[in-house]
Amino acid sequence: MEFARDQWYVGAFAHEVGREMLARTVLGEPIVLYRTGDGRPIGLADRCVHRRFPLSASRLDGDNVVCGYHGFTYDSGGTCVAVPGQQRIPRAAKVPGYPVVEQDSFVWVWIGEPELADPADIPRAPWLDDPAWTVVRGMAPLSARYDLLVDNLLDLSHETYLHGGYIGTPEVAATPTTTSVDEEAGVVRVSRRMSDVECPAFYARSTGIQGNIDRWQDIEYHAPCLYLLHSRIAPAGIVVEGDDSAASHAEIVYAITPSTATTTYDFWAVARDFARDDSSVSDFLADNQQAVVMQDVVALNLLETVIATEPEGYRELSIDIDTGGLAARRILKRLAAGPVRVPAAVQG
Amino acid sequence: MEFARDQWYVGAFAHEVGREMLARTVLGEPIVLYRTGDGRPIGLADRCVHRRFPLSASRLDGDNVVCGYHGFTYDSGGTCVAVPGQQRIPRAAKVPGYPVVEQDSFVWVWIGEPELADPADIPRAPWLDDPAWTVVRGMAPLSARYDLLVDNLLDLSHETYLHGGYIGTPEVAATPTTTSVDEEAGVVRVSRRMSDVECPAFYARSTGIQGNIDRWQDIEYHAPCLYLLHSRIAPAGIVVEGDDSAASHAEIVYAITPSTATTTYDFWAVARDFARDDSSVSDFLADNQQAVVMQDVVALNLLETVIATEPEGYRELSIDIDTGGLAARRILKRLAAGPVRVPAAVQG
């Protein structure tokens, strides 16, 4: 799979980026992330121009990066300001910088032509940085290709089989979904509305609801990186149409970032508007979401080994549940191909 | 090496196949083995038709296999009988089944065109499932190519050097062998008859014989998978020609199954007609045969690393002891090439 360039991807959670050097590889590009003394996140190519030593194995001197091998020193813009053994600094001594934006508790990195980077294009996940919501979060590295995780998240019928005992119940797989696609915006929406169904342990223990529930799963995938699952849980039958105030809400957010061709960063967060000050609920949700993510990691890593050994031209079989995932693949393929160049004659 | 298709291979010992899913890869084909409630062994392609999830990571619902990812459900013939979220089941939703036969304590799997599978073609190792014999058995996976194990077993002169202290004595390597080949049946026989020779620890301690022995090693290799070593041990000089009743016999059986191009299953069993009810002899033979097999595993895994790094066109040097092994290679090459198609003009 070719990945979509000229796009924003999550490189790290904001709390991961500080005064220690953090190495991440995004779409195969090695990047070092750190913060200046006044708190600005910085992204630089993770290679010294001299002998390619990773700057992530270097140290900070103020806001400057001092290479750990021979001491080539760069300012936060990537310009070399000192080299060993001589005063003259070669003009070519510059490491490329990456446009970086901190928003909604993520550090977003632009992969592509820097001059095309527009922070206004970054999709939002406002709950993650909103005091009205309580959030747990984590990151799992996958030894599996990016599109396996996109597939996984766009079709939640797998909750019943892979995540039974956590968030899966028989009704999830049994209930059909509706899918809508905004090709232009690159957004896929998959909705599953369940009435009077079993409440999974994940929500029963965190909300305290007893008995059956009405459960909504409204997926909103902003290709290529941001996946939102608007989850609504309420005791069966109590919510009046158009008034959601009696329901509990969880905003489950995944940022899906290709690292290499066959490895992926799976950033996850669960924001809730219930039991907001109860730290035991936070601990429970963090532990359980982590367990669910690891079930996915194990399954997708296994699928990666399957793909690695299977013959060319292997064909999958798709059914209705795959409508959202297939739409996502189509959009990702279009984004990877790059912008449509309209021929001059057509432009008139 | 190309492997011979349209052949029966041992996929598992019968006792390994039950109500838990067992994954095996035979000639590069991923296969899941299990038993129906009434005890029938089943072999299916180990891939869900939907998103290629291994069915070996699934669970049984009665005799049906329920995929552990999205719940696609197959009967024991591989036909899909349920999918999530919809009633209609696509007609293409079928996983290929493998002809499977349980015989002589092995589960044999047919690799090739199913319509060509004839259970009558499976070579026999009747001692392994005969109450008149006592059997110990095990399986060792090799990180080495199949033909290294065929080579190893067809030339037992290596016992002297690799298995000294267990089954090797100086006389094994020193004694010439006689080889006969049935090209049509694909059977190679290598015979080594030793008179008045040292008894190796393997037989001295299990038979209780003291002093020198007459020792026969009669190999019978049924290409591609079944290797029989008819081993006869008797105190030197006591056996009358044509009457074997005073001798002890061990039937040492190997089923040699290519897994991938560079990995192999080494199924082994030792059946004996002496000390049959003595469990300490069973334990001794199981431990010692396991030790001998592991000496082979270590040596062949080492040879595999040698081959992986050696230049193209490396040449071996063969001598008399290799006659059986070279015959086996020739038969395997012919079987791998497939049946001879006689041109119509010649048939004419």
Added chain:
Amino acid sequence: MEFARDQWYVGAFAHEVGREMLARTVLGEPIVLYRTGDGRPIGLADRCVHRRFPLSASRLDGDNVVCGYHGFTYDSGGTCVAVPGQQRIPRAAKVPGYPVVEQDSFVWVWIGEPELADPADIPRAPWLDDPAWTVVRGMAPLSARYDLLVDNLLDLSHETYLHGGYIGTPEVAATPTTTSVDEEAGVVRVSRRMSDVECPAFYARSTGIQGNIDRWQDIEYHAPCLYLLHSRIAPAGIVVEGDDSAASHAEIVYAITPSTATTTYDFWAVARDFARDDSSVSDFLADNQQAVVMQDVVALNLLETVIATEPEGYRELSIDIDTGGLAARRILKRLAAGPVRVPAAVQG
């Protein structure tokens, strides 16, 4: 990188070669080293002619090597003198031998055409086998390509950043070097003379010198394998020009041997003419030099992973400190290309 053939390389320290078989891979060639009963070092191709079993996994019978698989037996010249099961020995049964010379505590092996091997061409490191010097030594295997280690050693400005606290001080990187190259002899000399500078812990604790020092680092690299660092340390200002008797000297020797395309043997030794009978100084220098070598190993192994994933055509940027390393690369490239063949017409 192509390596230079028809050259002497260090295969082992003399003390590593004895009556046990030692396996080394030099320029991709598997070699077994051992000593005859009268102490002569022997080098043979590490492959039995029969089924390629490594002779390093064999055993000695007197001065003969008995293959551990089927017992093919070779004398110390590589000629086969016994095979199993028959009296006749095939004439082709010979493993190639390697010219081997023991000198200066190293076992040198000739890689190339044996008839071109001239022991007089081996560069010297006499301190390592001279009772007037006290020596500590060791070997570190690198998972990194040979030229990364050549680069590393030819430019010691990295001591300041990678080996701070051991042998690096700020003045090393800050002080310019002078380089001279003898293209014909294949020798590169890089010299750094520092006056009245900080004494690094490595020398302060071993010499007992307090306060600043005059420090000389005179590199002499004999391509492709031998690297000498003539290190001179003396209290600042006390040494009279032309009389070195008041100074302490360390001869730091590296033998750099390519094993495979991406692995390297790093043989190191430190000989000193001070505190010669103080075993605590020996222990200190052995520990510290080992620590310094491991810092290089970690850095170079990391660089190897960088190179493995970087795009084709990646360009480095070189400055004055790289003059010696670039000269070494140039010489190694010429040696790898082989001798210049002068056309007959030109010779005429």
